[in-house]
Amino acid sequence: MSRIVSITLQNNDDARPIIEAIEKDNPDATVNLYPAMVKIDCDGRLIVKQETVEGLLGREWDVQELHLSIVSIAGNVDEEDDYFELSWNI
Amino acid sequence: MAEKRKKKLGIKQRYSMLTRGLGWDTTYQPMDKVFPYDNYEGIIIHDWEGWEDPFRLTMDAYWKFQSEKEKKLYAVIDSFAQNNGHLGITDARYVNAIKLFLTGVSPLEYQAARGFTHVGRQFRGVGPRVACQMQAIDELRHVQTQIHSMSHYNKFFDGLHSAPHMHDRVWYLSVPKSFFDDARTAGPFEFLTSISFAFEYVLTNLLFVPFMSGAAFNGDMATVTFGFSAQSDEARHMTLGLEVIKFMLEQDERNIPIVQRWMDKWFWRGTRMLTLVGMMMDYMLPKRVMSWREAWDIYFTEAGGALFADLARYGIKPPKYADIATKEAEHISHQAWNIFYNYTHAAAFHTWIPEKEELDWLSEKYPDTFDKYYRPRLEYLDKEEKAGRRFYNDILPMLCQVCQIPMGFTDMDDPTTISFHSSEYQGNKYHTCSHGCKDIFDYEPEKYVQAWLPVHQIYQGNCGGAEVPDVLKWYNFNLGADNMEYQGSPDQKLWDEWQAHRKKA
Numbered sequence: 001m002s003r004i005v006s007i008t009l010q011n012n013d014d015a016r017p018i019i020e021a022i023e024k025d026n027p028d029a030t031v032n033l034y035p036a037m038v039k040i041d042c043d044g045r046l047i048v049k050q051e052t053v054e055g056l057l058g059r060e061w062d063v064q065e066l067h068l069s070i071v072s073i074a075g076n077v078d079e080e081d082d083y084f085e086l087s088w089n090i
Numbered sequence: 091m092a093e094k095r096k097k098k099l100g101i102k103q104r105y106s107m108l109t110r111g112l113g114w115d116t117t118y119q120p121m122d123k124v125f126p127y128d129n130y131e132g133i134i135i136h137d138w139e140g141w142e143d144p145f146r147l148t149m150d151a152y153w154k155f156q157s158e159k160e161k162k163l164y165a166v167i168d169s170f171a172q173n174n175g176h177l178g179i180t181d182a183r184y185v186n187a188i189k190l191f192l193t194g195v196s197p198l199e200y201q202a203a204r205g206f207t208h209v210g211r212q213f214r215g216v217g218p219r220v221a222c223q224m225q226a227i228d229e230l231r232h233v234q235t236q237i238h239s240m241s242h243y244n245k246f247f248d249g250l251h252s253a254p255h256m257h258d259r260v261w262y263l264s265v266p267k268s269f270f271d272d273a274r275t276a277g278p279f280e281f282l283t284s285i286s287f288a289f290e291y292v293l294t295n296l297l298f299v300p301f302m303s304g305a306a307f308n309g310d311m312a313t314v315t316f317g318f319s320a321q322s323d324e325a326r327h328m329t330l331g332l333e334v335i336k337f338m339l340e341q342d343e344r345n346i347p348i349v350q351r352w353m354d355k356w357f358w359r360g361t362r363m364l365t366l367v368g369m370m371m372d373y374m375l376p377k378r379v380m381s382w383r384e385a386w387d388i389y390f391t392e393a394g395g396a397l398f399a400d401l402a403r404y405g406i407k408p409p410k411y412a413d414i415a416t417k418e419a420e421h422i423s424h425q426a427w428n429i430f431y432n433y434t435h436a437a438a439f440h441t442w443i444p445e446k447e448e449l450d451w452l453s454e455k456y457p458d459t460f461d462k463y464y465r466p467r468l469e470y471l472d473k474e475e476k477a478g479r480r481f482y483n484d485i486l487p488m489l490c491q492v493c494q495i496p497m498g499f500t501d502m503d504d505p506t507t508i509s510f511h512s513s514e515y516q517g518n519k520y521h522t523c524s525h526g527c528k529d530i531f532d533y534e535p536e537k538y539v540q541a542w543l544p545v546h547q548i549y550q551g552n553c554g555g556a557e558v559p560d561v562l563k564w565y566n567f568n569l570g571a572d573n574m575e576y577q578g579s580p581d582q583k584l585w586d587e588w589q590a591h592r593k594k595a
Contacts, residue, residue: 003396008299010318035379036306036314037299064101064147067155068162070325071302071318072295074393076400077144077329081101088400 005046005075005086008039015069021052037071046075048084105146110139113216125214131277133349134342138215141337144329152224156231159319163235166315171242177592180308180376182247182585183576186439187301187374188240188313189249193438194266194366195297196236197257199320201270202285203229209278218282218337221330225286228323235319239312247581249438249572256438259553260565261544262366262430264494268541269363273356275537279338280352286331288356288409292397294324295389297367304375332397339404346405351533357409358526361418362493368423369430372452373444381455386419411526417502420456424464429498431471432483436558438567440576443472463505480575484558486545490523491538492530497523515539 009015029042053061075086116124210222244250257263273284302317338345368382398408434441452460487496501509511528512521515535522528531538554564571580
């Protein structure tokens with residue numbers, strides 16, 4: 001049975017460091033490119049870490065800035081001060 | 091990196107200050123009288139504190155991020171209008187998808203705002219109340235931004251001038267309208283199951299994600315931007331949908347069969363309504379991103395599969411008739427386009443026969459069905475049109491009592507036979523298009539016998555007159571401009587002139 005969690009982000013300047021951070025922190029993730037957007041799939045679990053995004057951006061980054069770029073998600077959400085995580089509890 | 095300024099409270103604490111300190115138990119009046127609607131549906135809640143909002147957005151953060159989204163969006167809308175963005179789209183046929191969006195979908199955003207405002211008052215728990223109130227504001231933002239973005243097209247193209255008026259009257263728009271009417275007249279928990287879960291969590295991706303990507307592909311900057319701006323709220327709405335389901339299921343096991351029945355019902359209602367989107371993706375985008383079938387595989391079979399596997403631990407099964415809906419993904423966009431081709435003289439947008447490369451694309455995407463069932467019909471209709479006999483169907487169709495779509499869908503195992511079901515209720519016969527719609531009717535016949543069915547209303551004389559042109563005038567159509575075949579329409583003429591100018595330049 002499929003356990004894919006997924007996040008779709010706009011393909012723009014705000015989202016690019018987030019996409020890069022996701023690729024770094026989730027080596028098994030698959031990045032699918034579509035016109036204007038990027039859909040990232042990962043088996044079971046996917047995390048966005050504040051620290052990684054900040055390292056790429058060179059400035060402070062509030063995890064809730066994700067709200068500006070997000071298009072869609074699949075999975076249970078856990079949002080904290082320093083990370084945003086999607087998962088299925090199987 | 092400089093040392094971080096420490097926030098006084100963490101995100102969880104800030105959110106709990108917002109949602110856990112504000113409520114109180116009433117003393118002058120009993121709670122059941124103050125909140126009369128949140129228990130009559132049979133959903134048992136022992137502890138409203140069990141509600142966990144996964145996005146912990148406080149009001150100050152909400153206003154901050156929403157205003158940033160608005161600024162970005164309006165910069166694009168202005169730029170699109172100032173730079174004559176409509177000249178950059180792939181083809182004027184594309185605008186017909188926007189017409190369907192403005193008349194069929196945007197008014198639903200307003201209906202959603204009304205629905206969430208209502209249920210945002212009706213829950214005695216503060217967590218769901220806050221989530222619903224924020225969503226009501228989001229939905230109002232969506233309808234406003236959509237009207238603003240698309241108003242630019244109204245300066246040049248037909249069929250975009252009376253969206254709310256049309257939404258309340260036109261036959262095919264009763265499909266989305268009745269969906270929301272049905273949801274808003276249900277109790278608050280069913281409303282959240284229908285809109286937040288079945289529609290937003292399970293199905294909305296099929297509407298907003300590949301279609302908006304398609305708008306980008308076709309040069310429609312305005313639509314992509316409002317689409318993605320709305321969709322950035324949608325991720326929050328989706329989690330509300332999943333949260334309400336888990337909340338109901340965790341509170342009491344007697345809730346399980348009620349929730350399952352709502353899921354079955356609203357999944358089916360939703361797939362029926364999304365037929366319109368399937369047709370938009372397969373037929374109305376001159377440059378295509380993915381077929382309806384491919385979108386269904388990604389967003390229902392794969393994403394929905396993972397979701398329902400996750401919910402299985404509560405005893406929830408995938409929606410009834412999901413297998414039929416998956417079979418339908420091979421057929422419905424073609425069948426729906428055929429219905430609209432038949433009745434485009436009574437629609438506020440144009441239809442056409444796809445060009446040869448477009449037919450080839452459909453053949454490639456639908457290898458098992460398109461060449462066998464649908465391509466020959468389109469080629470026949472094309473030949474008729476070229477011989478000066480463009481076919482319009484003058485017989486008003488019979489509508490399904492539940493989804494209100496003309497009874498044109500076939501049995502999925504026998505795609506040349508119309509699927510046809512009926513039920514008796516208090517001496518009258520009611521017709522439905524599928525097992526899914528028949529089940530919904532049979533469970534609540536008293537609700538669905540009251541359906542405002544456009545064809546019945548026309549025959550009863552409630553829609554402007556006895557002749558088709560009278561009805562179309564009552565719809566506020568500009569006859570000969572808004573309706574009829576694309577070839578030869580004023581939209582086409584204008585577009586061809588622009589293209590000729592471009593060549594000359």
